[in-house]
Amino acid sequence: MSYPKKLTEMNREELSAFRDEMQAVYDGYKAQGLALNMSRGNPCREQLELSVGMLDVFDDHDFMSESGIDVRNYGMLDGIPEAKKLFSDMIGVGEDEVIIFGNSSLNAMFWAVQTAYNKGILGSTPWSRLDKVRFLCPVPGYDRHFKVTEFFGIEMINIPMTPDGPDMDMIESLVAEDDSIKGIWCVPQYSNPDGISYSDDTVRRFASLRPAAKDFRIFWDNAYCIHHLTDSPKLILNILDEAKKVGNENIVYIFGSTSKITFPGAGVAVMGGSHENVEELKKHLGISIISYDKMNQLRHVKFFGSFENMCDHMKKHMAIIEPKFRLVCESLSREIAPLGIGEWTEPEGGYFVSFNALSGCAKHIVQLCAEAGVTLTGAGATFPYGKDPEDRNIRLAPTYPPIGDLKKAMELFIVSVKLASAQKLLAEG
Amino acid sequence: MSYPKKLTEMNREELSAFRDEMQAVYDGYKAQGLALNMSRGNPCREQLELSVGMLDVFDDHDFMSESGIDVRNYGMLDGIPEAKKLFSDMIGVGEDEVIIFGNSSLNAMFWAVQTAYNKGILGSTPWSRLDKVRFLCPVPGYDRHFKVTEFFGIEMINIPMTPDGPDMDMIESLVAEDDSIKGIWCVPQYSNPDGISYSDDTVRRFASLRPAAKDFRIFWDNAYCIHHLTDSPKLILNILDEAKKVGNENIVYIFGSTSKITFPGAGVAVMGGSHENVEELKKHLGISIISYDKMNQLRHVKFFGSFENMCDHMKKHMAIIEPKFRLVCESLSREIAPLGIGEWTEPEGGYFVSFNALSGCAKHIVQLCAEAGVTLTGAGATFPYGKDPEDRNIRLAPTYPPIGDLKKAMELFIVSVKLASAQKLLAEG
Numbered sequence: 001m002s003y004p005k006k007l008t009e010m011n012r013e014e015l016s017a018f019r020d021e022m023q024a025v026y027d028g029y030k031a032q033g034l035a036l037n038m039s040r041g042n043p044c045r046e047q048l049e050l051s052v053g054m055l056d057v058f059d060d061h062d063f064m065s066e067s068g069i070d071v072r073n074y075g076m077l078d079g080i081p082e083a084k085k086l087f088s089d090m091i092g093v094g095e096d097e098v099i100i101f102g103n104s105s106l107n108a109m110f111w112a113v114q115t116a117y118n119k120g121i122l123g124s125t126p127w128s129r130l131d132k133v134r135f136l137c138p139v140p141g142y143d144r145h146f147k148v149t150e151f152f153g154i155e156m157i158n159i160p161m162t163p164d165g166p167d168m169d170m171i172e173s174l175v176a177e178d179d180s181i182k183g184i185w186c187v188p189q190y191s192n193p194d195g196i197s198y199s200d201d202t203v204r205r206f207a208s209l210r211p212a213a214k215d216f217r218i219f220w221d222n223a224y225c226i227h228h229l230t231d232s233p234k235l236i237l238n239i240l241d242e243a244k245k246v247g248n249e250n251i252v253y254i255f256g257s258t259s260k261i262t263f264p265g266a267g268v269a270v271m272g273g274s275h276e277n278v279e280e281l282k283k284h285l286g287i288s289i290i291s292y293d294k295m296n297q298l299r300h301v302k303f304f305g306s307f308e309n310m311c312d313h314m315k316k317h318m319a320i321i322e323p324k325f326r327l328v329c330e331s332l333s334r335e336i337a338p339l340g341i342g343e344w345t346e347p348e349g350g351y352f353v354s355f356n357a358l359s360g361c362a363k364h365i366v367q368l369c370a371e372a373g374v375t376l377t378g379a380g381a382t383f384p385y386g387k388d389p390e391d392r393n394i395r396l397a398p399t400y401p402p403i404g405d406l407k408k409a410m411e412l413f414i415v416s417v418k419l420a421s422a423q424k425l426l427a428e429g
Numbered sequence: 430m431s432y433p434k435k436l437t438e439m440n441r442e443e444l445s446a447f448r449d450e451m452q453a454v455y456d457g458y459k460a461q462g463l464a465l466n467m468s469r470g471n472p473c474r475e476q477l478e479l480s481v482g483m484l485d486v487f488d489d490h491d492f493m494s495e496s497g498i499d500v501r502n503y504g505m506l507d508g509i510p511e512a513k514k515l516f517s518d519m520i521g522v523g524e525d526e527v528i529i530f531g532n533s534s535l536n537a538m539f540w541a542v543q544t545a546y547n548k549g550i551l552g553s554t555p556w557s558r559l560d561k562v563r564f565l566c567p568v569p570g571y572d573r574h575f576k577v578t579e580f581f582g583i584e585m586i587n588i589p590m591t592p593d594g595p596d597m598d599m600i601e602s603l604v605a606e607d608d609s610i611k612g613i614w615c616v617p618q619y620s621n622p623d624g625i626s627y628s629d630d631t632v633r634r635f636a637s638l639r640p641a642a643k644d645f646r647i648f649w650d651n652a653y654c655i656h657h658l659t660d661s662p663k664l665i666l667n668i669l670d671e672a673k674k675v676g677n678e679n680i681v682y683i684f685g686s687t688s689k690i691t692f693p694g695a696g697v698a699v700m701g702g703s704h705e706n707v708e709e710l711k712k713h714l715g716i717s718i719i720s721y722d723k724m725n726q727l728r729h730v731k732f733f734g735s736f737e738n739m740c741d742h743m744k745k746h747m748a749i750i751e752p753k754f755r756l757v758c759e760s761l762s763r764e765i766a767p768l769g770i771g772e773w774t775e776p777e778g779g780y781f782v783s784f785n786a787l788s789g790c791a792k793h794i795v796q797l798c799a800e801a802g803v804t805l806t807g808a809g810a811t812f813p814y815g816k817d818p819e820d821r822n823i824r825l826a827p828t829y830p831p832i833g834d835l836k837k838a839m840e841l842f843i844v845s846v847k848l849a850s851a852q853k854l855l856a857e858g
Contacts, residue, residue: 040503042502042503042504043502045499048492048499048501048502052487052490055484055487058481058484061481063477070474070477071694071695072477072692072693072694072695073471073472073477073692073693073694074469074471074688074693074694075471075694102531102532102721102722103531103721103722104718104719104720104721106717106718106719107717107718110716110717110718111717114543114547117547118543118546118547118557118580118581119580128547128557144716144719147716148716148717151547151548151713151716151717152547259503263501263502263724264501264502264503264719265500265501265502265503265504265720265722265723265724266500266501266722266723266724266725284580287539287573287576287577287580288535288536288539288540288577288580289533289535289536289539290533290535290573290693291533291694292531292532292533293531293532293694293695293722293725294694294695295692295694295695296695296722296725
């Protein structure tokens with residue numbers, strides 16, 4: 001059975017018949033009692049196995065950092081030198097421009113916002129003392145970013161995404177005129193959830209931003225910097241290098257982690273930026289901790305040896321998850337495209353496929369899937385305050401389920417999209 | 430040569446002769462070019478070796494928590510159940526009254542203060558919105574506690590210590606009348622640096638505190654809860670149990686860690702309190718992190734198996750460090766006591782010996798030691814704002830140096846005390 005006709009071109013009778021047919025198919029899935037999860041960007045078990053060798057690196061009982069410090073003990077607030085080397089390469093900063101954190105870059109970002117909020121940045125007024133503080137949020141984006149700014153009562157402004165990255169005209173104009181705008185959340189390589197990599201022009205314009213607020217910072221969450229799904233990835237420009245070229249190196253805080261390189265629960269997170277930014281942040285950091293887990297830092301260094309080896313390691317991840325992304329995109333192309341009831345990105349890296357349904361359908365689709373046993377990221381989660389103004393966007397996370405489960409989950413997702421779309425068009429009609 | 434006479438009983442001539450003799454001895458040490466460190470409570474290498482077996486617990490490649498979660502992946506914000514069991518036993522709370530953190534209890538404390546400061550506690554006004562926020566600080570105390578409250582601009586009030594714990598009369602009276610007083614820092618078992626364990630009466634009075642501020646919390650840093658230096662330790666009362674008896678269970682936040690049980694750089698930190706406190710804190714915690722390092726949690730659980738085994742493990746630590754404490758106390762008894770130029774505690778646990786010199790001598794003694802190559806904790810560090818009003822207190826940390834080095838460092842310390850004291854008395858005379 002095929003539906004070469006777009007749903008919007010069907011008459012009421014055709015649409016009703018389609019709706020009834022989809023309801024029956026949907027009910028069939030519901031009867032199966034599925035229990036599948038596509039909600040978060042979790043690596044699957046096979047991916048976790050790739051790094052288990054890391055647990056043997058201390059079999060020689062050599063716990064000395066090249067600095068002469070025993071990594072089991074206290075000290076080295078900002079990380080051991082060999083970890084600084086490895087991870088500064090990863091996020092594209094110098095070894096003196098980096099701080100190594102614990103297992104969570106989200107925690108590093110929260111801490112950086114907290115620091116600006118409570119203590120200010122390089123002598124500026126702490127954000128907590130200002131009447132209004134605002135952040136720009138390219139949408140759709142990462143829900144956990146938005147929750148951090150919401151926690152501090154920071155007002156969030158939606159910025160539309162384009163295929164080249166966030167709308168730079170809008171950003172440049174807003175930050176130039178409004179000094180209450182203190183930051184922007186960015187996932188520049190394979191954005192979450194769109195999978196968009198910022199163009200060279202976009203990165204250069206970010207690097208050259210001259211905001212009214214001197215304490216404006218770009219929160220550059222390069223979470224997927226080496227998380228490619230093709231053999232010939234296009235890398236974004238190095239924003240710190242570009243910013244230095246125009247004498248603007250304090251504009252950006254850069255974040256990264258090995259959560260999706262080694263272990264999500266036990267990786268290493270890292271933050272980088274200009275020497276001036278990093279030196280100030282280190283002073284504050286020493287109040288909140290003596291040192292992060294240096295054993296885990298050395299574990300990573302010993303396991304990888306070099307950044308090149310880390311990049312090679314990512315090819316093993318690609319081999320496991322690329323077929324899952326292909327399955328998602330191919331089934332959407334086959335089943336949804338001809339009906340004209342959805343759009344999506346075909347990412348070349350990262351962890352998500354961003355699906356846009358007909359307006360007003362996203363919540364309903366997610367609910368239909370939930371009621372039939374497939375958990376998706378909540379509709380609206382990809383927007384500040386959980387409010388998708390058009391109720392369209394759904395983030396699909398294909399990495400975690402085994403491919404058989406993913407196939408089944410996508411079948412249910414697709415029938416839910418069809419059913420919800422038909423109901424929507426009939427209700428409007 | 431012996432000096433049975435107290436320095437305060439010497440005449441000027443005797444004192445001058447003594448000073449000259451000590452100067453010569455001191456110069457002799459200085460010429461040796463020592464480079465020793467007694468500044469921080471770092472475990473020594475032998476102590477670190479005690480827990481190296483923990484690195485082999487995953488040799489079976491079994492990474493499943495009893496909850497069915499793979500500890501390598503995301504999730505379990507507040508910790509895996511088996512870690513909650515182990516560490517709730519350690520700090521004396523229920524398994525539903527605990528949050529497992531990363532490697533740093535200081536970080537957990539910073540976060541808890543940050544949360545109260547930015548979001549308030551159980552509906553109260555965030556501390557950041559108040560004109561004045563104050564904390565009580567038993568002195569001498571832990572410098573890193575004081576730095577946290579200083580970071581947030583919280584005014585600190587010194588509370589004298591007694592052999593039974595902080596001066597409870599003063600605390601009860603202050604908190605009853607002043608609702609700007611929001612908290613107190615406590616190290617109840619083997620206090621830092623005095624090594625004082627709070628009496629049962631002190632714990633009960635803390636548990637029964639009825640502060641004017643509803644959002645007052647006791648920050649009960651039970652850092653040395655099982656860190657005994659005797660075979661028959663006296664344990665403090667369980668404050669949460671006592672608080673429950675009087676319907677006051679929200680009064681206390683309890684902290685602990687394995688920093689000095691397994692690895693200072695790679696242990697597990699924990700926080701406990703009433704169900705109501707913990708539930709609210711978990712909601713905030715989820716904004717700042719997805720999960721802490723659950724592999725390290727399971728590593729600890731598999732290594733110890735039970736809290737009883739953890740306590741047995743501490744006896745191995747005691748065997749290593751008790752002789753170091755004995756050396757410090759015996760050399761002070763032998764060399765300083767007869768001269769009447771210092772007082773100190775003889776701790777039955779914890780990590781420090783607290784030495785009180787003649788008033789006005791602490792900075793000078795620390796400087797003399799530093800100039801001859803022995804680093805001590807900075808004088809004043811044990812007081813808020815680094816200001817010891819009497820310039821008397823010096824925190825000695827005997828655990829880290831090998832015993833031969835410790836002996837040499839103590840020799841230098843003792844001659845520095847003698848020299849500084851004689852110079853002081855001569856200058857006054």
